[in-house]
Amino acid sequence: MSDITVLVVDDEVRMRKLIKDFLMQKGYGILEAGDGEEALSVFEENCNKIKLILLDVMMPKLDGWSVLRQIRQSSKVPIIMLTARGEEQDELFGFELGVDEYISKPFSPKILVARVEAILKRTSPELKELKDYGGIVIDTEGRTVTVDGKQIEMSLREYELLKYLADNEGIALSRDKILNNVWNYDYYGDSRTIDSHIKKIRHKIGKKGKYIQTIRGIGYKFEIK
Amino acid sequence: MSDITVLVVDDEVRMRKLIKDFLMQKGYGILEAGDGEEALSVFEENCNKIKLILLDVMMPKLDGWSVLRQIRQSSKVPIIMLTARGEEQDELFGFELGVDEYISKPFSPKILVARVEAILKRTSPELKELKDYGGIVIDTEGRTVTVDGKQIEMSLREYELLKYLADNEGIALSRDKILNNVWNYDYYGDSRTIDSHIKKIRHKIGKKGKYIQTIRGIGYKFEIK
């Protein structure tokens, strides 16, 4: 289950349903609104979940431009405007207000999905499985670590250890806990081996090595400071 | 008071009451639903408050799986499925739909509470274990002590001792008790070593050092005044 939610705002139920069907098929969560006012209240309630808004221009009560302007006062969430043919003259005006894309009706579902995915890919880090811990970027898919834009070569244990620490940011982890999670649960060796790896990681990530704090008598803690 | 609310969905009133009692004791707010349809409408009304759903599988009108699927269209709120024994074969299927845990009936309340707390801990940041003792804030996860917003460096014993005293706020603790709890039970040394640490703690927490009272002839007591 993806944790990406798209808000679809259109006064036509059939249009909403159409968009919903295609995006849900791609695994996105969908929220709907039938007019501008509803859009604002739905967005307010779910602003942390909503990663993209598809916004029709022509709507009763409150039109798309007004909704756009309101939302932009508090959020930079990507917005795609849905326009009817012949409304192109507004585009320039819209980009200044922070519109990310236009799709003009009627559109092919393929195009819609493609544009949505393109935008989400560049704006939603969780889609890339990239996590940024204060400049230390961990790509769990590619199993790579990048510090200040420079990729760092890491061995298996180093990577796993760093990831475990970073995933538990702010939590002091005992040596036992670390061994049980990064090594096999029945690991039999010296817990000093952790120190050894910590040393190498700290060295490799340079200045950011100080994010890995030593908790004397306990273990280590990752903390961005 | 925590503003964490749990939605309990089960068709048996007694079951709901049981779960409710235990979770309310832990300080969570409870909402109830007696069938799948009610569950959906209650969730819709309170989706921003509800931080976890306990969902029975077998219910009239709309079963747990359908409710799960519906809710997953708009939300990734953690869901624990309550299954009768022998329904395990569905588990794999459920995880794909975003089930976070299974608990099979009959269950011990202890397990229920433990699982609920484990999930909430990792999904609700507002639940972070910060305890404020009159301006002395102890973060048990991060193992840090903050006094009036300023973090204080503490050694292992100092931290453990302060935490032990604070956890037993208002209770006079004998030296023996302190030694047995903060030091190893087979500690062999002088109990005056406590005084030494108390002195350092008092100094480190400055004005708030007066919270640690000396109980002559007995030991010490933490009291906010």
Next chain:
DNA sequence: TTAAAACGTTAGAAATTCATAAAATGGACA
């Protein structure tokens, strides 16, 4: 008032713990 007891404070010794480097181990692969 005074001695005894309990606690506060201090400084330094002792013990623990960690960082580091370097050597040993062990597995993968040519």
Next chain:
DNA sequence: TGTCCATTTTATGAATTTCTAACGTTTTAA
């Protein structure tokens, strides 16, 4: 088999923490 590399272990010194013992101060009770 030998080489390479990741990993683990070991050794050493440094840093920190903990403990102790001694002395000072306060409280208690005779």
